[in-house]
Amino acid sequence: MQIQDISPQEFKKAIKPYTTLVGVDFGTKRIGIAVSDLMRLTATPLKIVSSLDEMIKTLENRNIGGFIIGLPLLMNGEEGEQAALTRKFGDKLVEKYNLPVLFWDERWSSKAVTRVLTEQADISRKRQKEILDKAAAAYILQGALDLLSCIS
Numbered sequence: 001m002q003i004q005d006i007s008p009q010e011f012k013k014a015i016k017p018y019t020t021l022v023g024v025d026f027g028t029k030r031i032g033i034a035v036s037d038l039m040r041l042t043a044t045p046l047k048i049v050s051s052l053d054e055m056i057k058t059l060e061n062r063n064i065g066g067f068i069i070g071l072p073l074l075m076n077g078e079e080g081e082q083a084a085l086t087r088k089f090g091d092k093l094v095e096k097y098n099l100p101v102l103f104w105d106e107r108w109s110s111k112a113v114t115r116v117l118t119e120q121a122d123i124s125r126k127r128q129k130e131i132l133d134k135a136a137a138a139y140i141l142q143g144a145l146d147l148l149s150c151i152s
Contacts, residue, residue, distance in 0.1 A: 005103060008144070011066060012151050014100040019065025022028075023141025024093075025106065025133050026069060026086045031055055032133030034141045035062065040148065043141035045134035052092055066099050068108030070140040104140050 006014070014019070019037045025032035033046045033055060049055045059110050072082045090101045116130075 006100065008102060008147055009151055010079045011102040012148050015065035017064050019139060021145065022059065022062075022064055023137040023144070024089075025140060026135040027072040027133065028085065030133045031089075032137035033058060034134060034138035036145055038063070040145050041144055043138040045138040048133045052081050052089070052096075054094060059131070063138055064097065064099060066091055067097075067101045068104050068141050068144040069093075069101055070136065074107055086090050094128045102144060104144050106136070106140050118147060 013023075021036040021040055023032075023034035023036075023043055025034075029050065033049060035046050036043055047058050048120060049058055062074050067090070069086060071079070071086055074080050074083075087103070090103065093099070094098045094101055136151075
C-alpha cells in the first residue's frame with residue numbers, strides 16, 4: 001500500500017499539538033534523522049542510522065506527531081528510482097507508527113548543507129561525511145517547520 005501525498009495544510013491538521021516532528025533524509029545505506037522541539041520551531045540533527053529498525057530504536061520514548069521525509073526528485077521535478085524507494089520507506093513508517101507523513105522536495109538539501117559545512121563552518125570533508133545525512137535531515141525538517149508555522 002502506498003500512502004497518499006498530503007498537502008502541508010492537511011499535514012498540519014493531522015498532527016497532534018505539542019508533539020515532535022521527525023525529519024528524515026533517507027538513503028539506502030544511511031538514514032539521517034532530525035527532530036523538532038515540541039513547539040516545532042527548531043530542527044536539530046539527531047543521528048545517522050543504517051536501518052529502519054535502528055531508527056525505530058532511536059525514536060523510542062519520543063512523543064512523535066509526524067514525519068517529514070525528504071523526497072529526492074530529479075532536477076526536472078519527476079520522480080526516479082530513489083524517490084520510489086523513499087516512498088516505500090514512508091509506507092513502512094506509516095505501518096509502524098500510523099502517523100502522518102509529509103514528503104518534502106529535497107533536491108538541494110545535501111548541496112546546501114555541504115556548502116554551509118565547508119564555507120561557513122570550515123568542517124573537513126571527512127567530518128562532513130560523518131554528519132551530512134543528519135544535517136540534511138535537519139535542513140529538510142526546518143524548511144517544513146518554517147512553512148507549517150505560516151499556515152493557520
